Amino acid sequence: MHGFLNFEVAESDGILKRKENKGYGMVSDWQFKEIVTTSASDLVFALAFIFNKNNSREQVYIMDMKRRNMLLVLVVQQLLFRNLLMLCLLIRQRTRMVGQRGRVRRRTPVSYTMTRRINAQVRHLNMIIDVGDVQCVVNLRMNRNAFGSLCYLLMNVGGLTDSRYVRVQEKVAMFLSILAHHKKNRVTSHDYMRSGQTISSHFHDVMRALMRLYPLFLVKPSPVDENWDNDSWKWFQGCLGALDGTLVGVHVPAREKARYRTRKGTIAVNVLGVSDRNMNFVYALTGWEGSATDVRVLRNALTRDDLFKVPRGCYYLCDNGYANVEGFLTPYRRVRYHRDAWGNRTSAPQDYKELFNWRHSQARNIIERAFGLLKKRWAILRSPSFYPLAVQNQIILACIYYTISSVIKCLTIHWMKMITMLAALYMIHRMII
Incomplete structure (x- = not known):
């Protein structure tokens, strides 16, 4: 050294x-x-x-x-x-x-005024709602008429009110944009020029108001009668629709991932959906783990004090994952059933069992299309969100309700007032009972 x-x-x-x-x-x-x-x-x-x-x-x-x-x-x-x-x-x-x-560049003082910010917020909301139906559908997944009717119901039935600086229309627009495009809190706060705490608070306010509209959004099905001319449903008289389960990805704590792991290895919840012949949801149940079977979820839906009841003499179409009991019709087992098994209609049915399964598959496909439409419309269902598990289950129900709410796009203000009165009477009736 x-x-x-x-x-x-x-x-x-x-x-x-x-x-x-x-x-x-x-x-x-x-x-x-x-x-x-x-x-x-x-x-x-x-x-x-x-x-x-x-x-x-x-x-x-x-x-x-x-x-x-x-x-x-x-x-x-x-x-x-x-x-x-x-x-x-x-x-x-x-x-x-x-x-x-300091000699090269001097900082200029930044002036901040609340007036400029409010004008920008109003301008952004008008670009979404007041420009046209195309922009409203692209951003909020519904046209302006349906958006106005939905805001009216949330104010008069759900109890949603204006805050000091945010109107009901802006609250609902924030909520719908998050569901439609799966926007994060920071992205939404940048778009609407609000703080992250404001976005989160109003998101949960709209969610709570929507949960109060549960009885109004569900459609009451009607059975198929003898005069029904539809090629897919005329073979099943007394049928109310179809039901099935779907998996929606969620985020859960590490200690609970084993219960929510599906057979495909993903973390999801098992959602039961019941649809009528027009792809309108009649009933929905979420919250069950992805490892739970469809039969278990359906049994829980029937034993709950809820709105899902099958009238006597009527039934729903379902696949082989369910039991063939009263109120539920399943296809024949060990016989080709799904549409891809028929080779694009190149191979005709050979016996009565295959014919029944083929017609059963055509009619029951309505629930698959309803789930596909639901996940295509609301991007938040296509990937797990970072909300608590209880909030994620409410988001799934909210997407189903807003899919049903598209049927109110042609209702006028007078119809809205009538629905409000009926909802108030229904609430009073439930309180008396």
Whole structure:
């Protein structure tokens, strides 16, 4: 090592010696400082010499307390001097940089007014709602008439009110844009020029108001009669529609992922959907784990004190994942059933079982189309969201309700008032019962 010094002490007078290739050089007390400060490597060796306790017998060094203290003080002084000098140089360089920056560019004060922000917010909302039905459908998945009717119901039945700075129309527009495009909170706050806390608060306000409209949005089905002329449904007299289950991806805590893991390895919830012949949802139940079977979810829906009841003499079409019992009609087992098994109608049915399954598949396909339309319309159902699990289940129901709400796009304000009165009577009737 460059600058390495090897010291020894004479036994006679205790004077420190410097070991070199040509013998020993005597070092007196007044030369001690010069030896220590020769180079940086000498300082490192001196510190190691003081605190090293594992030297061999040949390198045992004996120094009195006076010289050891002198060596330590000199080392500490030199280190402090170097650090102080480096700090002074950094401060001087930083001062020059700040001075040059101040001479080149001066910051201008930013003026902030609430009026400019409000005008921009109103302009953004008008671009979505008041420009035309095309922009409204693209951004909110419904036209302006349906949007106005929905806002009316949420205000008069759901109890949604204007806040100090945000109107009901803007709250509903925020909520629909999040569901339609799966926007994150920060993206929505940038689009509507609101804070993240405002977006989150109004999102949950609209959600709670929508849950109060549960009885109004569900459609009451009618059975197929003898005069029905539809080729897919005229064979099933007394049929109300079809039902099936679908999987919707969710985010759950790590300790609960085993329960929500499906047979395909994804984390999802099992959603039961019941549709009529016009792809309008009659009933929906969510919250069950992805590992639960369809029969278990249907059994829970029938035993709940809920709105899903099958009248006597009527039934729903379902696949072989359910039991063939009263109220539910399944196809024949171990007989080709799905549409792709028929080879694009190139192979005709061979017996009555295949004919029944073919007609059953054509009619029951309505629930598959309803689920496809639901996930195509609302992007938040196509990928897991980062809300709590209870909120994610409410989001699934909200998407189903808003899909049903498309049927109210032709209703006028008078019809809305009538529905409001009927809803109030229904609530009073439920309270009395």
